[in-house]
Amino acid sequence: MLLIPQLQLPHANFDMRELTIGEAIGLVKLNPSAHEHTISQFLSCVLSGINSRELTVQERYLLVAQYISATCVGESDFPIGDSAKYSDYLRMNHSLSLEPIALGFDEDWQLSPLFGWQAEALEDVCHSWQDWIFGCMAAQLATLDEFKKEDYPTVNTPIAFYKDWLKERITIFKAYPERDFAELYHAFLIGLEQLNFYFELGFDNEGLVCLHKEGHGVAPARFQVSDCLTATAISFS
Amino acid sequence: MRQPDFKYPTVSLQQQSALVDSWVSAALSLSGSAGLVTLSYNEALNMALSDLSDIFDSQGFKQLQKAKEAENQLLIAPLERLNEVIRGLNNLGKALSHR
Numbered sequence: 648m649l650l651i652p653q654l655q656l657p658h659a660n661f662d663m664r665e666l667t668i669g670e671a672i673g674l675v676k677l678n679p680s681a682h683e684h685t686i687s688q689f690l691s692c693v694l695s696g697i698n699s700r701e702l703t704v705q706e707r708y709l710l711v712a713q714y715i716s717a718t719c720v721g722e723s724d725f726p727i728g729d730s731a732k733y734s735d736y737l738r739m740n741h742s743l744s745l746e747p748i749a750l751g752f753d754e755d756w757q758l759s760p761l762f763g764w765q766a767e768a769l770e771d772v773c774h775s776w777q778d779w780i781f782g783c784m785a786a787q788l789a790t791l792d793e794f795k796k797e798d799y800p801t802v803n804t805p806i807a808f809y810k811d812w813l814k815e816r817i818t819i820f821k822a823y824p825e826r827d828f829a830e831l832y833h834a835f836l837i838g839l840e841q842l843n844f845y846f847e848l849g850f851d852n853e854g855l856v857c858l859h860k861e862g863h864g865v866a867p868a869r870f871q872v873s874d875c876l877t878a879t880a881i882s883f884s
Numbered sequence: 885m886r887q888p889d890f891k892y893p894t895v896s897l898q899q900q901s902a903l904v905d906s907w908v909s910a911a912l913s914l915s916g917s918a919g920l921v922t923l924s925y926n927e928a929l930n931m932a933l934s935d936l937s938d939i940f941d942s943q944g945f946k947q948l949q950k951a952k953e954a955e956n957q958l959l960i961a962p963l964e965r966l967n968e969v970i971r972g973l974n975n976l977g978k979a980l981s982h983r
Contacts, residue, residue, distance in 0.1 A: 648932040668907050668936060669929030675903045
């Protein structure tokens with residue numbers, strides 16, 4: 648069994664263990680496009696005592712990437728595509744903060760990090776990169792008053808209820824007057840940059856991606872659970 | 885937003901079934917009465933992925949495979965001889981019937 652080095656972050660340490668054959672069989676049968684659901688299943692296998700749905704999406708991607716790095720054959724700074732490497736996407740100089748960021752406006756808009764349980768629900772609701780932008784705005788933006796409400800969704804909110812809540816909120820954002828929406832969207836993007844710990848996130852039709860340090864012009868990366876599985880199986884096929 | 889149309893290679897259905905097949909075959913080859921290592925199938929499924937590579941790449945496993953093949957040959961040899969006797973008896977029967 649491979650010993651995977653402990654991932655030591657300023658706020659927590661994470662211990663992962665290697666996947667078993669049975670777990671790998673179960674994971675490879677999941678829908679390969681359901682990235683967030685697959686990551687949750689994967690992390691429930693390799694992490695003990697931690698509910699990965701409560702982690703931010705960046706922490707989850709970091710755990711998947713660290714697992715690939717520890718189990719891949721070759722350099723731990725594994726290649727991505729033809730010319731990029733894992734370290735080209737990693738931004739460890741920006742440490743995690745779970746506190747919402749105040750965006751201002753009359754409504755006192757707050758922007759929170761995106762968590763695994765929210766990304767899972769978004770994956771069921773969103774089908775294009777535009778959907779994902781509206782979806783993330785719906786999930787991450789809330790006014791100060793909304794935050795204080797008792798019924799504001801949490802990780803314990805039933806998933807079906809949360810998906811309906813998101814859909815309703817996306818409809819509201821889509822109905823915003825164009826100028827108001829443009830201002831809020833601009834503030835949302837600036838806020839996102841402050842929440843870009845470990846990876847800078849972008850969107851594509853299948854969800855969230857991690858952007859290269861050079862940004863535009865270089866392909867973004869997605870750390871997929873299938874990358875944790877395929878290398879091991881090749882020698883038996 | 886940024887490069888929204890970038891496509892990622894995902895595991896195809898064919899790759900999925902090839903992966904499952906390779907793991908199941910590996911687990912089966914380690915387990916049960918036919919296996920080289922005396923594990924139950926469940927125990928084999930609980931092995932770490934890298935253990936599979938380590939076992940299959942090891943000299944010890946290759947020697948076990950050779951020993952198992954030799955053992956199978958020993959079991960097959962009397963059966964083959966018996967087959968030859970039956971074939972001989974058949975030929976003899978045919979030869980006698982032509983008389």
